[in-house]
Amino acid sequence: MLPATAIALGVLAALLAWPVPAALARAAWPRRDPLVALVCWQAIGLAGGLSIIGALLVHGLSPWGHSLPEAWWHWVTRQPAQETVRGDHWVAQTLAAVLALELLGVLLLSFVRTSRTRRRHRELLELVVRPVPGEDTRLLDHPAPIAFCIPGARPLLVLSSGIVAELDGAQLDAVIAHERAHLREHHHLLLLPFVAWRAALPVLPAADRAHDAVRDLVEMRADDVALATLGCPDPRHTLAAAIVAAAGGAGGQVPEGALAVAGGSVAVRVRRLLAPAHPLPLVARAAALLGALALLLVPPLLLVLPAVV
Structure with a gap:
């Protein structure tokens, strides 16, 4: 189950790293409602970060369990892996930690x-x-x-x-x-x-x-x-x-x-x-906001889904 989750998160991260931001930047509708467009940009940034870190983390921990909470707990408590641990699993864990620390660190450093x-x-x-x-x-x-x-x-x-x-x-x-x-x-x-x-x-x-x-x-x-x-x-x-x-x-x-x-x-x-x-129609505004909300919800749902199915 976790390999499929890692692939789904990786695909979402790739989409949010280039095609989706490029399409939104070229679109004309954000000028009609900058506030809604700003909400969409914030959702893209947050969901993109969660997706790439989540994909790496899920792949890195996949030998330890069938869901992220289970795999993480087994890894923290040093229980033996259920599948063979390869070098790419260790690399993914390291990259996830480095990327998370870098993004949070740079955000904090930029603020300071x-x-x-x-x-x-x-x-x-x-x-x-x-x-x-x-x-x-x-x-x-x-x-x-x-x-x-x-x-x-x-x-x-x-x-x-x-x-x-x-x-x-x-x-x-x-x-x-x-x-x-x-x-x-x-x-x-x-x-x-x-x-x-x-x-x-x-x-x-x-x-x-x-x-x-x-x-x-x-x-x-x-x-x-x-x-x-x-x-x-x-x-x-x-x-x-x-x-x-x-x-x-x-x-x-x-x-x-x-x-x-x-x-x-x-x-x-x-x-x-x-x-x-003309102002953005109410239906279009609602669709854009629902899309932003969906972007924010998809990475967490993908991370916890294997634990509940």
């Missing part, structure tokens, strides 16, 4: 490193910024039009004097609403697993593709949240103009780890704002 970088940038900025009257933002004396936020336990929303001078009141409100959306919905946490995935598996093209797609989607999601809060006559044109203005002055000047209004693919975001597609 990013948090430290953000804290350092926040401390430096606090020395040179000043509060904006009536706002929970900070003003940075800089001629370029820049706007960004540094998330974390003590978030910081920064506007440059250049962007305050260049934008009108409605456009400035749109920029602030966009950055507050990042902070309120903790978009940095949605990006973190894909930063870690790219660092842990740099040779995997899907890792770069997934990171870039999620980065664009969090910006689109922040755009959508900002639009819902703006009271100006033409919020889409207002936000698009603000994004273009910020993109013209932010090149390379946003601190590492920050989320900026000019982040992601600016051209795609502006086209999406000025020529919006």
